[in-house]
Amino acid sequence: MRGRKSKRAKRQEFEAMQAPSLGGVQVPRGNGKTVVRLRHGSSLNDFADKIDANPAALVTVLFHLGEMATATQSLDEDTFGTLAAELGYVIEMVSAEEEDRELLGAFDIDLEAEEAGESDEDLAPRPPVVTVMGHVDHGKTKLLDAIRSTDVVAGEAGGITQHIGAYQVVKEHEGVERPITFIDTPGHEAFTAMRARGAQVTDIAILVVAADDGVMPQTIEALNHAQAANVPIVVAVNKVDKEGANPAKIRQQLTEYNLVAEEYGGDTMFVDVSAKQGLHIDQLLEAVLLTADAALDLRANPDKDARGVAIEANLDKGRGAVATVLVQSGTLRVGDAIVAGTAYGRVRAMFDEHGETVVEAGPSRPVQVLGLASVPSAGATLLVAPEERTDRQIAEKREAAERAALLAKRRKRISLEDFTQALAQGKVETLNLVIKGDVSGAVEALEDALLKIDVGEEVDLRVIHRGVGAITQNDVNLATVDSAIIIGFNVKFAERVEDLADREGVDVRFYSVIYQAIDDVEAALKGMLKPEYEEAQLGTAEVREVFRSSKFGNIAGSIVRSGEIRRNSKARVLRGGKVIADNLTIESLKRFKDDATEVREGYECGIGLGSYNDLQLEDVIETFEMREKPRV
C-alpha cells in the first residue's frame, strides 16, 4: 500500500484479491457433477483420498478460499461444499451406518438382506444373556459366584472356572435343560460403556438389592440404565440371611420406579436370595427364564457365518491376542477368517469358561478366541469374512471409518437447539433428559414440572435418568448412548467429566432457577428455542488510503489498531465515532500481494468491503462476529 502504483498494477492486485487464486497447486478436477461421498466428520485427508489428490494441495486451495484447516481436521458440510464447488465436485455427506452398509456391500455382506431374509424356520431359540447390576457391596460379585457354582459342568471339572468375561450355566426348566449366559463384569458402567460403542449384548438385567440396606443411588442408576436400553429387569433381593433384612421394603421402594412385584399385581419378578448361602439361586434362574419367555423372543439362526461382540480382550504373552467373543447369531468355528472391530485373523483355537477346547460356538455362547493379529476393543463387533484376505481389508476400512466416526462424534450429538431443528424436520420425536440436582426434592420438582409440559402428540419427553449429585462419567455415557441432554440444577461436573462431555459433544446445561430450565425445555419442545447470539468484537482498523476502482469497489489501505481483522467477518464503518455503515463483510483481505485470512494489530493491510464504496481517510473499520450466547 505504499508508494505510487500504476492504475493497472492496482487493478491487478485488486482482482487477484477478489478471485481467490488456487495457489498454483495441481488438483484433479471434477466436471462439476462428479459426486464424492464423504462420511460426516471427514477431513481433507479423506477427501484427498477420494479424488486422488495431495492433501497438502487441498489445504492450500482451502486457504485461498479463505478457510484454514489442517489435513486431519474434521470439516463440516459447508466447508467441503465450498471446496468441492471450486474443484468441480458435488459433495454428498453420508452417515456412518450408510457407509458401513456400503462397505460391507462391497464384500458381499448384506446385513439387512440377511436379517430380512431369515425365515421363521431358520430361527432357533437361543439362551438369554444376563448382566448383574446393583449398588456397591450389595453382592453382585458374590451372586455371580453363587450362580457359577450351581453349574454341574464346573462341578465335574473340579469347580475350577476361569474368568473369561462371561460364562454359561445350565438350568433345568420344565424338564428341559436351558443354558443361561452371564456377563461376568457386573455393574451398569460396563453395560453402558458397551452400549456407547454400539453393542447391546444384554437381554435381561438382574438388579441386586441388599435387603438390609435398601434402594440406594446406584440401584436407581442401574435400573435407569437398564430401562433406557429396554432391558427387562429381574430383582434379586439379596442378603436375606442377614439380621434386619426387610425384603418387603425393597418391593415397596421399587414400585416408585415402575418395578412392581408380581405379587403386588405388577410384572416384575422379585426373588429373595442369599448369595452367601447359595439360597434360592435356582428360583432366581427360573425367574430369568420365565421373564425371557414372557417378554422376549430370543431366537437366532445358528446355520450361518457367525456374528458377535468382543466383550473382553487382552494380550497374552504366550498366546497373543485373546478375545472373549459372545456369538449373537450364526456359528463360529475354528478356522474361520474373522474381523473383530479393527482386528482380524483366523480362529486358531477356542476355549470355554472351563478352559476346555471348543470347535464351534452357536448363538449366546461366549468363547475365548485365539488367532487375532491384534487386540480388539471391548464392544467391537465380530463377523466372519467371506473370503481369505478380505478380513484384513474390512479391518483396515473399519479402522479408517472408526477414526472418522470419532471425529464426527462431536457433531452427531444433539443439543437442545438442534432438537428444535430436528423436530421441525421430523427427525426426532423424543427428547431424552438426564436430570441431576443438589437435593432430591429439587430433582423431583423439576422432573414433575418437565413432565407436565403440554407438548402435543408428536413429541415425547423422557427422563431416562435422574439423581442427586455432581454430573458423573456415567451420566455422560448414558447421555451419549441415548442422545440425551443433561440438565444440572445447582450442581457441577464431577472431576474430569467436563472433558468427556466436551469430547462426546453432550449438551450439559446448568441452571439455578427451576423455571429457566422448564422454559428452555418447553421452548425446545415447542420448536421455538433458537440459539441466542451476542456480538464479540474482533478488531479495528484505521483507513490510511483509499484505492478506488469503479468496477470492483474500493479497497481501504489500513492499519490494524486493535485485535485482528479476519476475512469474512462482519464489519461496520465508524466516522468521528459514529456508525455510518453497518452489516458489511470483510470480503477481501490482503497483506501486500498475498491474500490473508487474518491480520493482527500493528500491521498494514488492504480491506475490501464488497460493494460498499463510501470510505474516507481516518474512517475506522470495526469487525466482529456473532457468538452463541451461553444460557445460564
Ligand SMILES: Nc1nc2c(ncn2[C@@H]2O[C@H](COP(=O)(O)OP(=O)(O)OP(=O)(O)O)[C@@H](O)[C@H]2O)c(=O)[nH]1
Ligand atoms: N450375609 C450376606 N453377605 C453377603 C451376601 N452377598 C454378599 N455378601 C457380602 O457383601 C459384601 C459385598 O459383596 P460383593 O459381592 O463384593 O458386592 P458387589 O456388589 O460385587 O460389590 P462391588 O463390586 O464393590 O460393587 C461381601 O462382604 C460379601 O461377602 C449375602 O447374601 N449375605
